Each structure stands twice: as structure tokens, then as C-alpha cells.
Amino acid sequence: MTGIAVLGSTNMDLVAYVARAPERGETVTGRELRTIPGGKGANQAVAAARAGGEVMMIGAVGDDEYGTLLRSNLEHAGVDTDLLHTAKGPSGTAHIVVDDMGSNSIVVIPGANGTVTALGPGESAAIAGADLLLLQLELPLPAVMEGARVAHAQGVRTILTPSPVQPLPSELLDCIDLLIPNEHETAELTGSADPHAAAQILLSQVPAVVVTLGSKGCLYAARGGEPILFPAPEVTAVDTTGAGDTFVGTLAVALGERRPVPESMAWASSAAALCVQRPGASTSMPYRSEIDAA
Structure with a gap:
């Protein structure tokens, strides 16, 4: 079983469903409000665990009711x-x-x-002993960089989702094996709206890139190879929240199992397609048996 460490955020998602999002200065009436466990780190951890990974979550929750619920949701999914x-x-x-x-x-x-600014010995040891490390940017950057350095020093494959997007220090990128931005993050990181051109720019900084393109699929590019565009399954989206995290968590499991890249990408794309057909983030993430069936 693939051992995955996730150094990342846990959030309670307060989700308002509306016919259309309000413009600046505008008030609209929504039809429903849901409180759903989320956070990019926690979402990726749940996705990976449901896909069959052995997952450890590194981060922090508050001492409030949300914190209790967030921890319980992770444990229910099988996350350490x-x-x-x-x-x-x-x-x-x-x-x-x-x-x-x-x-x-x-x-x-x-x-x-915001309190996760550095790693203790236990966190560093957990990262060093994992097969893969998943990182995002919802924790303070010093902690993300420290986690990446520990993983790189121990030969642990490291995947970064650069969200919320911000300038990425070269010291961080030097420790990343696979960068997975969406098309908007890719454009902001490179200044190019063309995913193919942007991917080539990013390959000067990291060995491999996956640009997620929503309903248009995803683009995989690695140094020394030709870029490959993988189409997304055609489905009717109900809620795209968590789809990217589902893709990343599932892809991490597939890569940890040493599956070929095309098979891994197709498997992760199927998981994301299942996710968008259901409301919510972590609550909509599919189990391994569902992904295999799809």
C-alpha cells in the first residue's frame, strides 16, 4: 500500500448554493447552505485514502466544534x-x-x-518515511518549504498543488517532482494563457507538470518527452468543489503504485469526474471500487 504524507490545510467549508454568483456590490438569494469538511490538504488526504492509499495528515485544527468535526471526518475516511x-x-x-x-x-x-509555521521531529520523520508527499499553499510558506526540503533530502516523491497561487521560490521548486496547477494558476505563474507554452516554461523549474483544464481534461508534460493531453470524461457537473483535490489525491495513489502515467492520469480523471457529479468536497470523493468501475 502506498504511504502518503499530506502536509496541508483543514477547513470547514461553508457552501452557499445559488442560481448565479453575485457581482461586486450585489446581493442574491441562495437556496441552500451546507457545512462540509474540506481544506485542500484534508481533501487530498481523503481522496487518497478512499483511493486505497495509507495516508497521514500533518497540520492543525482549532479547539472549536469545527476542529472536532474535521478530525472525525479524516479518521472516518481512514486517514491517520x-x-x-x-x-x-x-x-x-x-x-x-x-x-x-x-x-x-x-x-x-x-x-x-496559520499556526503551522515549522515542522517538529515527528512531522519530519513521517515525511521522510513516506512514499509520496502532497503539498499545497494553504499553510504558511515556511512550513511548506521545510516539508519539501525534508522529502527531497530523503528521496520522497513530492507533489505540489500551487493553490492559492503565489510566486514560488526557486528553493521550493528545486524540491518538487510534480507540479499540478489548474489553467488559471498556470497562467498566473507563467504569464502565458496557452497551457502548452506555459507547461514548457514550468518544465524549466520542475521535472514534470500536470495542468488541469476542467472539462477539457488535463495536460501532462515531462522533461525529455512530448506533452500528452488527456480528455476528461463527459459528465454533467453539479459542484466542481474538490475536483482538483480528488484528482491529485487519486493520482498520487496511482503513481505510488507505479502505474504507467497514461493509466494513472485516466484513473485520476475518472475519480474527478465522479466527484463533480455530487455536491460538496470531501463528501463527494469516490472510493477505489467506484473509480475502478468507472
Whole structure:
């Protein structure tokens, strides 16, 4: 079984469903509000665990009711939470608006995630002993960089989702094996709206890139090889929240099992397609048996 360490965020998602998202200065009436466990780190951990990985979550929750629920959700999915610390104060929250097209906009308030600024001996040991490390940018950058350095020094394959997007220091990129931005993050990181051109720019910084393109699929590019465009399964999206994290977590499991890249990409794409057909983030993530069937 693939051992995956996730150094990342846990948030409670407060999801408002509306016919259309409000414009600036506008008020609209929503039809439903849901409180759903999320956070990019926790989402990737749940996705990987449901896909069959042996997953450890490294991060922090608050000492509030949300923190209890976030920890319980991870444990219910089979994620090891021994290194998920409880910090004084509120847990992280994400305030999400989902429209009838399934598109979303998100405001993240870090809460307890902001307390994760460095790693202790236990966290470093867990990363060093893993097969893969999953990173995102919802924790303070010093902790992300430290996790990447520990993994790189021990030969642990490291995957970074650069979200929320920000300038990436070369010291961080030097430790990344696979970068997985979406098309908007890719354009902001490179200044190019063309995914193929942008991928080539990113390959000067990291060995391999997957640019996720939503309903258009994803583009895989690695140094020394030709880029490959993988189409997405045709489905009707209900809620795209968590689809990218589902893709990353599932892909990590497949790569950890040493599956060929085309098979791994197809498997992860199937998982993301299942996710968008259901509401919510972690609650919509498929199990291994469902992905295999799809």
C-alpha cells in the first residue's frame, strides 16, 4: 500500500448554493447552505485514502466544534491524524459560492492552519518515511518549504498543488517532482494563457507538470518527452468543489503504485469526474471500487 504524507490545510467549508454568483456590490438569494469538511490538504488526504492509499495528515485544527468535526471526518475516511495538532482558536474556514453551472468561488480564512509555521521531529520523520508527499499553499510558506526540503533530502516523491497561487521560490521548486496547477494558476505563474507554452516554461523549474483544464481534461508534460493531453470524461457537473483535490489525491495513489502515467492520469480523471457529479468536497470523493468501475 502506498504511504502518503499530506502536509496541508483543514477547513470547514461553508457552501452557499445559488442560481448565479453575485457581482461586486450585489446581493442574491441562495437556496441552500451546507457545512462540509474540506481544506485542500484534508481533501487530498481523503481522496487518497478512499483511493486505497495509507495516508497521514500533518497540520492543525482549532479547539472549536469545527476542529472536532474535521478530525472525525479524516479518521472516518481512514486517514491517520496523530500529527494533526489542535491549536487554540478557530479552525480554518472556506466560504464557497456554487452556482447552477457547478462553478465556484472561494474565500479561505486560515484559522488554525496559520499556526503551522515549522515542522517538529515527528512531522519530519513521517515525511521522510513516506512514499509520496502532497503539498499545497494553504499553510504558511515556511512550513511548506521545510516539508519539501525534508522529502527531497530523503528521496520522497513530492507533489505540489500551487493553490492559492503565489510566486514560488526557486528553493521550493528545486524540491518538487510534480507540479499540478489548474489553467488559471498556470497562467498566473507563467504569464502565458496557452497551457502548452506555459507547461514548457514550468518544465524549466520542475521535472514534470500536470495542468488541469476542467472539462477539457488535463495536460501532462515531462522533461525529455512530448506533452500528452488527456480528455476528461463527459459528465454533467453539479459542484466542481474538490475536483482538483480528488484528482491529485487519486493520482498520487496511482503513481505510488507505479502505474504507467497514461493509466494513472485516466484513473485520476475518472475519480474527478465522479466527484463533480455530487455536491460538496470531501463528501463527494469516490472510493477505489467506484473509480475502478468507472
